Amino acid sequence: MTDLDIRVLDDAHFRAAHTLFRSTLHHGPSTDEAWESVGISYRSGQALGAFADDELVGTVQTFPSELAVPGGAVVPMSAVSRVGVRADWTRRGVLTALQRAQLRAMRDAGDVASSLRASESVIYGRFGYGVATRYREVRVKRVETRSRLPIAGRVRLVDAERALPLCQELFDRLSPGRAGTIARWPGHWDVNLRRVAKEENLRFAVASGPDGDDGYAVYKVTPGSWEHGHEKPTVLAVLDLWAASPRAWADLWTFLLGVDLVGEVVAEGRPLDEPLEWLLADRRGLRSVDLGDETWLRLLDVGAALAARTYRAGEPVVLGVRDRFLPENEGAYRISAGGASRTTDEPDFVVDVDVLAAAYLGDVTFGALAMTGRFESTSADAVARADALFAVDELPWCGTYF
Numbered sequence: 114m115t116d117l118d119i120r121v122l123d124d125a126h127f128r129a130a131h132t133l134f135r136s137t138l139h140h141g142p143s144t145d146e147a148w149e150s151v152g153i154s155y156r157s158g159q160a161l162g163a164f165a166d167d168e169l170v171g172t173v174q175t176f177p178s179e180l181a182v183p184g185g186a187v188v189p190m191s192a193v194s195r196v197g198v199r200a201d202w203t204r205r206g207v208l209t210a211l212q213r214a215q216l217r218a219m220r221d222a223g224d225v226a227s228s229l230r231a232s233e234s235v236i237y238g239r240f241g242y243g244v245a246t247r248y249r250e251v252r253v254k255r256v257e258t259r260s261r262l263p264i265a266g267r268v269r270l271v272d273a274e275r276a277l278p279l280c281q282e283l284f285d286r287l288s289p290g291r292a293g294t295i296a297r298w299p300g301h302w303d304v305n306l307r308r309v310a311k312e313e314n315l316r317f318a319v320a321s322g323p324d325g326d327d328g329y330a331v332y333k334v335t336p337g338s339w340e341h342g343h344e345k346p347t348v349l350a351v352l353d354l355w356a357a358s359p360r361a362w363a364d365l366w367t368f369l370l371g372v373d374l375v376g377e378v379v380a381e382g383r384p385l386d387e388p389l390e391w392l393l394a395d396r397r398g399l400r401s402v403d404l405g406d407e408t409w410l411r412l413l414d415v416g417a418a419l420a421a422r423t424y425r426a427g428e429p430v431v432l433g434v435r436d437r438f439l440p441e442n443e444g445a446y447r448i449s450a451g452g453a454s455r456t457t458d459e460p461d462f463v464v465d466v467d468v469l470a471a472a473y474l475g476d477v478t479f480g481a482l483a484m485t486g487r488f489e490s491t492s493a494d495a496v497a498r499a500d501a502l503f504a505v506d507e508l509p510w511c512g513t514y515f
């Protein structure tokens with residue numbers, strides 16, 4: 114095979130890298146207008162390219178972020194995105210070479226973790242990524258059900274230009290907060306909301322209470338139609354919703370469920386434990402139509418990650434960790450209610466780093482992972498001790514797509 118050269122990309126290659134990435138998703142190049150907003154999300158040092166005979170054949174990118182972990186601490190994290198290998202170069206180790214370089218670069222830069230959204234679930238486990246948060250998609254038949262509550266505060270519509278800084282400021286106040294939530298990097302708003310708001314008819318609803326603005330929802334309404342004698346309902350899609358208090362949360366949903374001439378309210382990517390059905394007059398008006406993997410998490414510095422989160426009361430356990438890509442993570446870690454640190458003790462059981470990532474935020478138990486053959490343990494007691502220590506009160510959730 115031709116030697117691959119992995120290089121840090123600079124301005125001269127950003128547009129070509131983006132075009133390559135889009136082509137791997139079967140899209141054409143960005144228009145000049147789209148590039149105006151997308152281009153600013155390419156920053157020096159954050160994109161890698163794989164070159165074969167001086168030709169760009171693969172690319173990956175990172176965005177600087179932070180991740181909230183159980184207990185409320187926040188650790189430096191890179192959000193990995195725009196992963197693509199040219200179709201005539203796939204399955205020849207290009208992504209593996211890019212991953213190897215990227216994992217090393219992120220770890221050396223001081224990131225404790227990295228995370229991504231996976232196009233296919235079979236790709237990233239081998240590089241140490243595990244599914245650490247999940248989302249659910251809900252559909253509410255609005256004609257059948259309404260909110261049980263009146264709006265207690267105030268919800269007002271704000272035009273995009275004024276709403277965007279307001280939403281951004283509110284978001285930054287609320288996230289990273291719940292374990293699994295992340296900080297959004299500057300270009301995120303430009304690419305995901307500002308640009309879309311220009312192209313599509315996005316609406317911004319801002320909630321306020323006695324202490325001022327405390328939540329927002331971004332939504333889009335797609336008018337219904339008649340097609341072949343069948344009615345397609347008008348759909349209100351909730352794209353982003355964050356609330357600082359239960360009142361703001363209920364007010365925003367009550368508002369969204371009350372918008373006239375809407376047949377269905379749809380929200381993708383919501384937390385599994387969001388109690389929306391309890392807010393409805395008729396809970397069966399809501400259907401959970403999808404439950405998917407959200408955050409694929411990679412612990413780059415296992416020691417720092419384990420030390421950053423808190424643990425519940427319980428007997429200590431010693432975890433062994435295997436990591437093919439970052440061998441400095443390999444070893445044993447003693448976890449107790451008081452914290453976590455490296456140890457020379459024999460581990461009670463050993464897990465691959467992707468398995469540890471899956472359990473790290475508390476979304477899945479070690480018990481479930483052992484039961485499904487993700488690791489072997491001769492001690493059910495040790496697995497139960499680990500589960501007692503890693504247990505969390507609130508399910509982790511990210512809520513930011515990238």
Ligand SMILES: CC(C)(COP(=O)(O)OP(=O)(O)OC[C@H]1O[C@@H](n2cnc3c(N)ncnc32)[C@H](O)[C@@H]1OP(=O)(O)O)[C@@H](O)C(=O)NCCC(=O)NCCS
Nearest residue numbers: 137196197198203204205206207208209230231232235236
């Ligand atoms: C996913 C993608 C980046 C993989 O790149 P690649 O260069 O083919 O990956 P590699 O050759 O390094 O593969 C490494 C291993 O992963 C496996 N693998 C990679 N992608 C896979 C896929 N989509 N399905 C199944 N296995 C896959 C390879 O078979 C190989 O396995 P092995 O180590 O047992 O031999 C590439 O297929 C692609 O660009 N796909 C379209 C865009 C996309 O989905 N991007 C990801 C966005 S999150």
